[in-house]
Amino acid sequence: MTAPTTALPSTAPPPPTPGGSFVPPALPDSRAARLRWAATDSWTLTRRTLMHWARQPGTLVLALLFPVMIVLMFGYLFGGQMDVPGGGDYREFLMPGMFAMTMVFGIETTFAAVSTDAARGVTDRFRSMPISPSAVVVGRCTADLLNSLVGLAVMVACGRAVGWSWHDGLLRALGAFGLFLLLRFALLWIGIYLGLAAKGPESLVAIQVLVWPLGFLSNTYASPETMPGWLGAIAEWNPLSATVGAARELFGNPGWGGDSFAARHAVELAVAWPVLITLVFFPLAVRRYNRLSR
Structure with a gap:
C-alpha cells in the first residue's frame, strides 16, 4: 500500500495578476523578523552586484581610472595656468573637488545598472519573488557605496602621488570623507x-548631459569669483560646491573663500543639500519601484 503524501508548501513565486503586476510577498509578523528579512535579502543582492564586478572587472577598473586621468590632465596639463585664490598649490586645490566629482560620476554607474535590470525584466522578476520589497534598492545602494569607498581610496592614492595631503588632523579629514559619502548616498x-x-540603458547620454554641467558648474576646477556674476552665483549654490568647499576647509587645503552665505556656511550646506536631495528622491524612487509593470 502506498503511503499518503502530504503536500508541501510551494516556494514558487506568486503568479502575476491579470493586469500584469505581481502580488507582493507577505510580510513577516514581527518588526524584528521584517528587519532580519530585509537585511538578509539586501546583502544577497549586494553580493550579486559584487559578483558581477568580480566577473567583469574591466568596466570597474576603467571607471576608477577615469578620474585619475582627469587629475593628471588638470593637475599637469592645465594646472600651470591656474591661479589659486589666496595662493597655494593648485593640485591641493583640485583634489577635494576631484573626490567629490568621483561621487558625482557614480550617478552614471547606478543609472546604467538599474535601467538595465529594469529593461531586461530582472527587476520585475525580483518583485515577483518572496524577498523583501526594499532589498533591491538597498542592495544597489550598499554595493554602490562600497564601490565609492574603493574609488575614494584610489583617488587618495592618486592625490598623495601628485603631492596632495590634509593638514588639519585625521579627525577632520575623516569628516571630509564622510561628507563625500553622504553626497554619494544622496546622488544614489x-x-x-x-x-x-x-x-532603457540607452538613455545614459541624457544622464551624462545632467552630470557634466553639475560637475563643471561648481568650484571644483576654478573659483566662482572668476566667473560672470550670475554664473558664479549658480556655481556657489551648487550642492557639489558646498561639499568641495567644506572638504577644503576640513582638509586645510586652499579654497576659494568669499563672503557669501554659501562660502561662510559650506560645512552646514554640505550636510543640508544631501539630506534635502535624499528626502526628495528616496520616496520618488520607492514609489517608482512599486509602480513598475502597472
Missing part, C-alpha cells in the same frame, strides 16, 4: 529613480 537615489524611470 537620483540614479536609482532615473534608472527606474528611463526607457
Whole structure:
C-alpha cells in the first residue's frame, strides 16, 4: 500500500495578476523578523552586484581610472595656468573637488545598472519573488557605496602621488570623507529613480548631459569669483560646491573663500543639500519601484 503524501508548501513565486503586476510577498509578523528579512535579502543582492564586478572587472577598473586621468590632465596639463585664490598649490586645490566629482560620476554607474535590470525584466522578476520589497534598492545602494569607498581610496592614492595631503588632523579629514559619502548616498537615489524611470540603458547620454554641467558648474576646477556674476552665483549654490568647499576647509587645503552665505556656511550646506536631495528622491524612487509593470 502506498503511503499518503502530504503536500508541501510551494516556494514558487506568486503568479502575476491579470493586469500584469505581481502580488507582493507577505510580510513577516514581527518588526524584528521584517528587519532580519530585509537585511538578509539586501546583502544577497549586494553580493550579486559584487559578483558581477568580480566577473567583469574591466568596466570597474576603467571607471576608477577615469578620474585619475582627469587629475593628471588638470593637475599637469592645465594646472600651470591656474591661479589659486589666496595662493597655494593648485593640485591641493583640485583634489577635494576631484573626490567629490568621483561621487558625482557614480550617478552614471547606478543609472546604467538599474535601467538595465529594469529593461531586461530582472527587476520585475525580483518583485515577483518572496524577498523583501526594499532589498533591491538597498542592495544597489550598499554595493554602490562600497564601490565609492574603493574609488575614494584610489583617488587618495592618486592625490598623495601628485603631492596632495590634509593638514588639519585625521579627525577632520575623516569628516571630509564622510561628507563625500553622504553626497554619494544622496546622488544614489537620483540614479536609482532615473534608472527606474528611463526607457532603457540607452538613455545614459541624457544622464551624462545632467552630470557634466553639475560637475563643471561648481568650484571644483576654478573659483566662482572668476566667473560672470550670475554664473558664479549658480556655481556657489551648487550642492557639489558646498561639499568641495567644506572638504577644503576640513582638509586645510586652499579654497576659494568669499563672503557669501554659501562660502561662510559650506560645512552646514554640505550636510543640508544631501539630506534635502535624499528626502526628495528616496520616496520618488520607492514609489517608482512599486509602480513598475502597472
